[in-house]
Amino acid sequence: MEHPSELPADQRVECAPGLTVARRSFFATAATAFAAASLPGASSSWRSRQNAADWTIEQFVREVTPVAKELVADTSARGQDRYLLTLAAFAVRLGTLAAPESRDVGTGHRIGSHHGPDPFTVLHWQLEANAIITPHAHTYGNVVTLGVRGSALVCNYEVVGPRDYETTAPIEVVRVQEQVLRPGDTNLVSLERHYIHGFTAGAEGAEGLDITTRLQAKRKTPGLELGPGKDPTARTFEARWRIGG
Ligand SMILES: [Fe+2]
Structure with a gap:
């Protein structure tokens, strides 16, 4: 029997009676996960912004607020980890910022x-x-x-x-x-x-x-x-x- 890692992507085989396995493309799986999590990887507009200039504070707040408001509701330790990691993923788009008053x-x-x-x-x-x-x-x-x-x-x-x-x-x-x-x-x-x-x-x-x-x-x-x-x-x-x- 072929090892599942040797299967072509998305091909299904029955490796034991009643047990079917399929090898999934990472990229397809990741795209599905991003979409399900409402994260920025979901949209083609996000991809188009990858080479854009540094974000301003206003852009950062506008882009991150919808997902932040969703994730902040879970205040468990893991929920806070998810919230902070997501906020950080957006914050690294900020570049050189002039200090405010x-x-x-x-x-x-x-x-x-x-x-x-x-x-x-x-x-x-x-x-x-x-x-x-x-x-x-x-x-x-x-x-x-x-x-x-x-x-x-x-x-x-x-x-x-x-x-x-x-x-x-x-x-x-x-x-x-x-x-x-x-x-x-x-x-x-x-x-x-x-x-x-x-x-x-x-x-x-x-x-x-x-x-x-x-x-x-x-x-x-x-x-x-x-x-x-x-x-x-x-x-x-x-x-x-x-x-x-
Ligand atoms: Fe502090």
Whole structure:
């Protein structure tokens, strides 16, 4: 009997009584999947845009909003993963963006807003050379971060064991991701995965977008005081919450 992988695409054979197999073309299957998921691969107009110029923020919001509104309804861990990955797939079409009017929030850090709050906010952050955004937890909104200029080291952490953002007792965290964020790179923060992040700008500074979608009522952001490493192999650290950022 022929192995199914050796069959011509779409040919059906009966390989055992009552068992029929067919080898499908990946491209046909992928096209069907894109169409079923209402993702941008479904349309020929999407293909025609592949060589188009960088998107503006307005284009990005217009293109992504229909699918974002559909996917945001599933707030499970996997639902948030699907939402953030889809948002990121659209966000990488954004190119060089001029920073909007911004305000100084201290320690070499400025923030401005391109869009928001519906269905998400698009904040533009700017960090001077070697400036730091200390680690903090996202407790009510998930985030796609897109690098726009320069580079920054982004570290993501999660709590080991039960999460209690109110505790003043020592806690343990694990560094789950360490990434150099450059223009076009994305870093995802859901409420269940990679939900603590901190940034250190490189020598040339850094700029990026935080595309934040609020899923719960707003509350104070817990900052994380990172202590000494506990287990280098497990990438765990002692830590403590600093409520209020
Ligand atoms: Fe953040």
